Amino acid sequence: MEGQQGRGWRGLDPNSKSVKALQQQLAAEVGLPAFEVHRPEDTQAIATSFHRDGFAVVKDVLSESQVNALHRGCLRVIDEILTLDPEGRGNRGSHRYSFGSASLTDAQLHQPEWVALLEIPSIIAMIGTVFGGPDFLVRSAGGDFCLPGACDYQPLHSDMSDRQSFELKPGKSLVVGSFFDREARLNYRDLPCPYIACNFITSDWTSQNGPIRQVAGTQNSQVPMPSLAEEPTWMRSSRLYPLSAGSIILRDVRAWHGGTPNVSDEVRAMPNVEFFAPWYREPLVRSLPLALYRGLGPEAQRRCRYIVERKGTPLKLGYRRHLGGTPENSRSRVTNASID
Template identity: 35%
Template sequence: MSSSITVLRGHRRDPAWVPACGLTSSTRDTRVIESARRINGGTMLKVDILEASEIERAAAVFHRDGFVCVANPLDEEQFALIRSGAERVMAEQEAEFGRDKMNRGFARHSFGSQLRNWEWCILIDLPTILPIIDAIWGSDDYTCTGAGGDYSLPGAKIQHLHSDRNADLFNDPLGRVTHHDVPAPFIVINFTMVDFTVENGAIRFIPGTQRSRAPIPSLEDEPEWMRTNHLCAPANTAVIRDVRCWHGGTANNSSMKRPMTSVGYHAPWHRAVEEKSLPREHYDRLSARGQRLCRHIVMPA
């Protein structure tokens, strides 16, 4: 794709851009649509929220846009468990840091590594998600890097666009190949714990930027359409994303917390020094597939 940010919005590879009046017909929750309608002047990404069974289509959308949304990755019991864990940890972190000293700016915080809490471990080997990752990479020999997520509280401001993978993996002495030129080296799956709306600070994405060598504009230099590309989705939606794709938080103008949990995987061809963050007692509870995924991050016995 072109390296110029001025062509991203109309690029044939990107989803359509539509007024903030609702999601596509595949959306399952009208509360998100109604919340978006109340916001004047905003825009939303028009995205299809796919079923977990649409494996090949999900992989194709991911390769095109740098992310794909999947409906209901967690069953009711799993969703209740991870949401309760997120609520507990948010309360603990807010009590410890206060809104002024959070690690992503005022009222915005990263959960950090959370595999010490079993609630996050259930995200590692979901049968609704792993077949899609298998299809994206054409292999099941990838590895889990950890689990965490982030959240914003009421009063959080818009966050600058960024990529989660800025350091070049290759250091090509000829300068011909960079980490922008290869398939996704690192995939993170975010799980929406509440309905994500324009009002409560839904994450924003710039589709197709996972391979772009263009410099990411500062918040001051962003065109308005980039600032308002809210990805609105119902609670219990998985956002499978190439971490290179440009994204950022938006202002939380609601009275509610906006949490999303996450799990990450490195590509079969990519290895890094991983933190031994998974307690042995949690590792022993995982499926055989989950244990294989976590072989590099399990703590010594």
């Protein structure tokens, strides 16, 4: 894997006593116990794990050459983002970033490495089995990354909610989500899985480099998520490691999850593709350039029909001011001793 020196530990001392203590603490934790790791062809077992736990882990999905190409693409985009954020402030907390939120299109589908993820046959088969049919859609593609020096935990959160509307200015509002029961009998957690995030592992995950933590079986939970101060130790340590590069994690986006510290010397990049169930829709942002769309096969084009650039209306590409900022429910917090 390419060298990654100089991308992390911005304004922090990796040799401080508090960092060394955190490294020892993370090494001593065993992570989420006994989570299943499937092979790509075991689609029914993958679907069973997914519906039970709210996620499924699959190894050996990408070849070594695919992993290397994807990781190089991630590092290129990361370097572009870091030129706009030399202090490592992040947009999901210090040293922690969303690829999608940083972009003016909410996605990275103008990057060929992300487009290459849209029609991997084994993944299409898995998604179709989980959803029970082939008529699903691509919602977006982005993901996240954390730099060395992301010493905090991100609060537990989920990636969707019931429909909400926010007034941005007179005459202009933002609608988030889709499902809304006027009789207040159901909410989005009562539904079958509305959409899946497929996360790609581009480097081996260890106790030190910020693997995601995932609380199993919470996709339909109606109880409030605990804050970091309230979160029990077993949840905070439910990290998905070890995992090898080339693996994927299929996530029901409603399930509770959060980022963990990266106290290694390498960037932990986790690009993704997101898929809507055949029956589910939300307002979508067009993010896939026509030129890249035309290089896809017919089935992939059909799945991307609502996010492709319109003829005569070119996409505005680039990065948001302040990289989109950090939502309150995704802002990482210090839970250990302050960094020296």
